Amino acid sequence: MESKRIETFDDWKDTFQAWQKDINYDTKLFTSVLQGYEFNEKFGDPKHAEIGFGEFSGARKWQNTNDIPRPEIKDLLLRLIAIQ
Amino acid sequence: MRHGWQMSYLLVRYFGDEGKAEARKLLERRADKRERLLGAFNEPVEDWIDFFTFTAFVDRDGMYQLKMLGHSGFAPLSDSMGPMLNEESFHLLTGLSGLQRIVRAGKVPVEIIQKVLNRWLPVCFDLFGHERSKGASRAYLWGLKGRFNEEEADPLKDPEAVNAAARDLYYRETQGLVELLNKEIAEEEPKLYVPDIKFGRAIGEYKDKRFSVKGVPLDEKAYLDHLQQVLPTDKDRVELRKITKEPDWIAAS
Numbered sequence: 001m002e003s004k005r006i007e008t009f010d011d012w013k014d015t016f017q018a019w020q021k022d023i024n025y026d027t028k029l030f031t032s033v034l035q036g037y038e039f040n041e042k043f044g045d046p047k048h049a050e051i052g053f054g055e056f057s058g059a060r061k062w063q064n065t066n067d068i069p070r071p072e073i074k075d076l077l078l079r080l081i082a083i084q
Numbered sequence: 085m086r087h088g089w090q091m092s093y094l095l096v097r098y099f100g101d102e103g104k105a106e107a108r109k110l111l112e113r114r115a116d117k118r119e120r121l122l123g124a125f126n127e128p129v130e131d132w133i134d135f136f137t138f139t140a141f142v143d144r145d146g147m148y149q150l151k152m153l154g155h156s157g158f159a160p161l162s163d164s165m166g167p168m169l170n171e172e173s174f175h176l177l178t179g180l181s182g183l184q185r186i187v188r189a190g191k192v193p194v195e196i197i198q199k200v201l202n203r204w205l206p207v208c209f210d211l212f213g214h215e216r217s218k219g220a221s222r223a224y225l226w227g228l229k230g231r232f233n234e235e236e237a238d239p240l241k242d243p244e245a246v247n248a249a250a251r252d253l254y255y256r257e258t259q260g261l262v263e264l265l266n267k268e269i270a271e272e273e274p275k276l277y278v279p280d281i282k283f284g285r286a287i288g289e290y291k292d293k294r295f296s297v298k299g300v301p302l303d304e305k306a307y308l309d310h311l312q313q314v315l316p317t318d319k320d321r322v323e324l325r326k327i328t329k330e331p332d333w334i335a336a337s
Contacts, residue, residue, distance in 0.1 A: 044166025051157035
C-alpha cells in the first residue's frame with residue numbers, strides 16, 4: 001500500500017483506493033451490483049442537542065473536539081472511534 | 085466498508101495528526117494477518133453458514149455498539165450513527181433470514197449449524213469487552229458512549245459494569261433469535277441453543293477458562309476433547325462444501 005502522508009480526507013481517499021487494490025477488492029463487480037453507489041460520509045439529523053447522561057448531562061453536545069472540556073476525554077473518544 | 089470510511093472521516097477531520105495516523109492504521113491492519121483490533125474481524129469466514137452467522141450475530145453486536153455511540157456527547161459521532169444503523173440493519177436481516185432459510189431447507193445438519201454457533205457466539209460475547217472496565221466506565225461518565233437502552237434504562241448504579249450489562253441484553257436477544265430458528269426445525273430434530281456465556285471466551289473473567297458449551301467446568305483433557313465435539317471440524321467443513329453445492333441447500337424464501 002502506498003505510503004503517502006495523509007494531510008486531508010482526500011489523501012485518505014487515495015490511500016483507501018490503493019488499499020482496495022491491495023486486497024483485490026473488485027470495484028467493477030461492486031459498481032455493477034450497486035449502480036451509482038458512491039462511498040461518502042453521511043450524517044443523520046441530530047436526535048438530541050444535549051448530552052443525556054454522565055458528568056456533562058444537560059450540556060450542549062460538543063460540535064468539535066475544541067469543545068471537549070478535557071484532553072483525556074478527547075483521547076478516549078479517539079480510541080472509541082478507532083477501535084474497529 | 086463505509087463504516088470504516090465514516091470513522092476515518094471523523095478521525096481525519098477532527099483529531100489532527102493523531103487522528104490521521106489512526107485513519108491510516110485502519111487501512112493497514114489486515115484481518116488475514118489477525119491484525120484487526122476486534123477479534124471477530126480476524127476470524128476467517130469459510131463458507132455460507134459462517135457468512136450468515138457472522139452477519140446475524142457479529143453484526144448484531146455492531147448494531148449494539150452503534151446504538152450506544154448514538155448517545156455520544158460528541159455530535160459528529162452521534163450524528164453518524166443513524167445512517168450506519170440503517171446500513172447495519174440490512175446485514176442483520178441478511179444474516180438471520182439466511183440462517184432461517186438454511187434451517188427451513190433442512191439439508192444442513194442441525195448439529196453442524198450448532199457447531200458454527202458455538203464457534204461464533206463466544207467471539208460476539210468477547211466484543212463487549214471486560215466484565216468490569218474502568219475505560220467503559222469513563223466513556224459513560226464522560227458522556228462519550230451510552231447504554232444500548234439508555235433512553236428507557238434506570239439510572240446507572242455501577243458504571244464499571246456497563247459492558248456486562250450490554251452483553252446480558254445481547255445474550256438474551258440472541259437466545260430469542262435462536263428460538264426463532266428452532267421454529268423452522270422439524271420436531272424430531274435436535275434444537276439449537278446459545279452456548280453458555282463462559283464457553284470459549286478470549287476476553288474477561290472467563291478468558292482461557294475451561295467450560296463446556298453448557299457451562300460445566302472441565303479439566304484440560306476433557307476440554308480439548310469437548311472442543312472436538314462442539315466446534316466445526318475439517319470433516320464438517322468438507323460436508324458443508326458438498327451440501328452447499330446442491331441446489332436446494334437453502335430455501336428460496
